Amino acid sequence: xxxxxxxxxxxxxxxxxxxxxxxxxxxxxxxxxxxxxxxxxxxxxxxxxxxxxxxxxxxxxxxxxxxxxxxxxxxxxxxxxxxxxxxxxxxxxxxxxxxxxxxxxxxxxxxxxxxxxxxxxxxxxxxxxxxxxxxxxxxxxxxxxxxxxxxxxxxxxxxxxxxxxxxxxxxxxxxxxxxxxxxxx
Numbered sequence: 335x336x337x338x339x340x341x342x343x344x345x346x347x348x349x350x351x352x353x354x355x356x357x358x359x360x361x362x363x364x365x366x367x368x369x370x371x372x373x374x375x376x377x378x379x380x381x382x383x384x385x386x387x388x389x390x391x392x393x394x395x396x397x398x399x400x401x402x403x404x405x406x407x408x409x410x411x412x413x414x415x416x417x418x419x420x421x422x423x424x425x426x427x428x429x430x431x432x433x434x435x436x437x438x439x440x441x442x443x444x445x446x447x448x449x450x451x452x453x454x455x456x457x458x459x460x461x462x463x464x465x466x467x468x469x470x471x472x473x474x475x476x477x478x479x480x481x482x483x484x485x486x487x488x489x490x491x492x493x494x495x496x497x498x499x500x501x502x503x504x505x506x507x508x509x510x511x512x513x514x515x516x517x518x519x
Contacts, residue, residue, distance in 0.1 A: 399456035
């Protein structure tokens, strides 16, 4: 007996015995966070499981607010999908003018986080629901300055995070931050 998916993506083979021990719902077939598992006896040999994620446009909703800078290209400020809110990279621009708050990384960081807060709010989330952030810095020497400001916005436990120095950012920004937040079901 094998596990198959109606819509499948390429994922490594999963030992169903381990899956049954850790997730009894999957052993009976079911839907978990927009993903589905189902049984098939069409394959002989070792059991396997396949994970399916819905890509239906009904499962994806754009989030937009005038209280944060408009997207600079063909992308959304945020997207809600499968009880998650994905916030695109945010810059330290003043929403009303589209200009940077200042040239300092401290001021830009503060403005980035204010803008992000408005997008989170428009999507039904807040800083406490953020589970992952990615920070892109023009200069990694600004890491400590950014951390001091960042810590004021995210309550404990702080979200998982990655920080990178990049070759360049849009409009020569000093910092850009993107995030993923969990939405209440």
